[in-house]
Amino acid sequence: MEPETTPLLLTDVSGHVENKYKSIWNDFCEESNRLWKIAGPAIFTALCQYSLGALTQTFTGLVDEVDLAAVAVENSVVAGFAFGFMLGMGSALETLCGQAFGAGQIRMLGIYMQRSWVILLTTACILSVVYVFATPILLLVGETEEISAVAGKFALWMLPQLFAYALNFPIQKFLQAQRKVSVMAWISFAVLIFHAFFSWLLILKLGWGLVGAAITLNTSWWLIVIGQLGYIFYTKSDGAWSGFSWLAFSDLWGFIKLSLASAVMLCLEFWYLMLIIVITGHLKNPLIPVDAVSICLNIQGWDVMIALGFNAAISVRVSNELGAGNAKLAKLAVWVVSVTCMVIGVICFAVVLATREYFPYLFTNSDAVAKETSKVAIMLAFTVLLNGLQPVLSGVAVGAGWQALVAYINIGSYYIVGLPAAILLGFTLNLGPEGIWAGMLVGVVLQTSILIWVTSSRNWIKEAKEAESRVQKWGGSSVIPEE
Template sequence: MDDNVEQKLSETSNLKGRIWSETKLVWRIIFPSMFARVSAYGIPVVTQIYIGHISEVDLAAYGLIQSVLLLFVNGVLLGMSSATETLCGQAFGAGQYHMLGIYLQRSWIVDIVTATILLPAFIFATPLFRLLGEDDDVAVAAGEISLWFIPFLYYFVFSLTAQMYLQAQLKNSIVGWLCCGSFALHLLLSWIMVSVLELGVPGAMIALNISGWSTVIGAFIYIFGGWCPQTWKGFTKAAFADLIPVIKLSISSGVMLCLELWYSAILVLLAGYMQNATVAISAFSLCISINSWEFMICLGFLTGACVRVSNELGRGNAKAAMFSVKVIVSNSLAIGILFWALFLAFGDEISKLFTSNEEVAEAMSGLSILLAFSFLLNSVQPVLIGVAIGAGLQSVVAIVNVCCYYLIGIPIGALLGYVAGLEIKGLWVGLLCGVLAQTLVLSFLTWRTNWEEQVNKASKRLDRWLLEPEEPTESVSHA
């Protein structure tokens, strides 16, 4: 009996040690990534705050662009770039270090072409929003502001891919420092351009672009300057080889995240058809921005799950991958409960930070309780998506997103918003229903997945795309 007790104590102690070791490891990934995501998303949110104190029409126009066009483009490019996250993470776990630089260059090629295809959406924003039936004044203002987002479009290409390349090899701290630095720069530039020089909307958008591109320049200096000697061997023609399989994985990744991000964009468009469209769009898009900003914290856990799962699958260790997922979910859920409680207590006061318009602030306050429950769901859902990205299961999640968001969430939101007369509250309840359904389905799929089979698939994919390392060119030989 004593031997059994001693054995149980030993196993408990060993489990606690494993949990503590895994927790320390994942927070090395999560914490910098969390700072990076919050800071990066905070740049357009800070711009929104400044524009919110310039003009109500400009605020509605900016909210429309941010919640529809920017989410649309961000969804496409983030999705296309998540293929880089899958491939780089698995290659790093398998010890194929030189392939990370090749995968990064392939993602640049694919994403630059994709961004250029999406460019007309920003050039012809006014007729696009008119076609969608939005208020004419808001559509005209949106067309003027959207042109300022064109440099920001290409910022997404290089920023997202570089971050995923660095995170896959556990160089998360540099990503965090770069994004935090650009956010601090943006606060300073926004104050100078809008408050001191009084340049209005153009000044706010100039600050947005300068701050965003400072992150890209910093990442280039780090990658090309010799701080990634194992994974960056210089530019190579190999980047143009095997593009078709990369494009296929990128498209499935793009579809997955597009369906995720377009969900809220469609609800913002639906808000534009309500009685007081300007107030409805402003309030709903501001609440989406707050929810998305908190979601950026949760995306740190998504990154942690993706990196740990992809690394362990690359190493051939499925059990370690799933143990890590359990630890990450526990940590994420604890933070979600904290935000849920805080927003239930102080949610009504948040609206005053974003707008000086009483109607918009009142409409936002009415959504505060629903927003708190969104934070709770945000603590689990991103981790499950990170698991899917790490395993390369993006196409499965895309199907789940279609069913949960577009067959459940949007119809419920439209019925409650228009038929039941709940307006933007009804839309948000629909949003919650879709996210809840997705979370339940992904939890079930994660539990039922054969992870040993996923190890075999990752191994076959890496072996099929493996190229022998080349000698570095003279221009990058010091790296």
């Protein structure tokens, strides 16, 4: 009997192992499918909205060099500052709406969105001071008088965009939490087509210059807001919208604290790499290094849009599953998105390295600038590799509600370690823009490493319980059965 039993046992063990791996693969594929349904449209939306400012710069640059510089400075410094802060404030809704939706408390999503509107519109009123005094602020940071004057005038004309941000970001988080990302994608695409045509018509054909740029850019952002609101008001968003309510003005302090934590966390990330160009401007003979860094940051910007799509997707997945009490699925979602994004990061890393001698000529005719860009592109390649994981981990943090913790991690990693390292390598060791970027990269590596440790060491059952408490605190009911 012995000889017959042994092969049978080996067959059973082999079959068990095979079934186990097949089950893991099936779970991975199912979660990957859920992830891409959110990430795909979210990436497309981010690219369309990023293209609004990029197209405005392109058309303006065909008219006048000073106007181009003014639009670029307003977009990157003034509007960039406001965009980062408002996006961060609005990201508090990723935690609250996502967990409430997962918990089945659909009615609270509209209330949360209205509370966020109150906070962000108030914030927009405060930030409008930056737009009004843009000229002296730009002079203070070292911009030329000519560019500062024109950019300051353009910033005043762009005040309507600031208030569009205040409404748009809460709306997007409201829709993302319900996985209604395709609606945002279609609206953004339609507005992008409108924007491209009217930018050509007003800026080039009619010769309105900066006035035409301001009209089209403001109008496009408000069309996005109006289109999304029209969808929400018409469909009632499956019960998530039940009309305006005075409840929007209750529990504001808790919202403000979470919103500020979200803003600090995301702004510290959003502004960090932007500092590279500011620091590079203080090198001796900075023109060529600044041009080279600007080209690499342009590539980085497009790559970040892809990362932001996955950031939104994992935030939705984690917050939904924690809100529903599904700790196991939340953990699975983190692993699946991490593997997916690292594969994409490796591909982007290889593409940048393989094309570093060629892509600079898409942006410049100067051999000196192209040569310097090729050198800096090595650091860019490692940056896009890290972009495969770092924004995803930040999305996990937002979905789970760890914004305050990550804000402290970002301060330590970026500004206590990374920034001094950039100054040391770039100036003290005379490594130029490559050294500055490498130093900043040290901060990103440290922050990513800490976030990996934080994410992998978390007790996800405990996180689900905390999500239950958060939903109860702001109007929900218990959804997690006692064990």
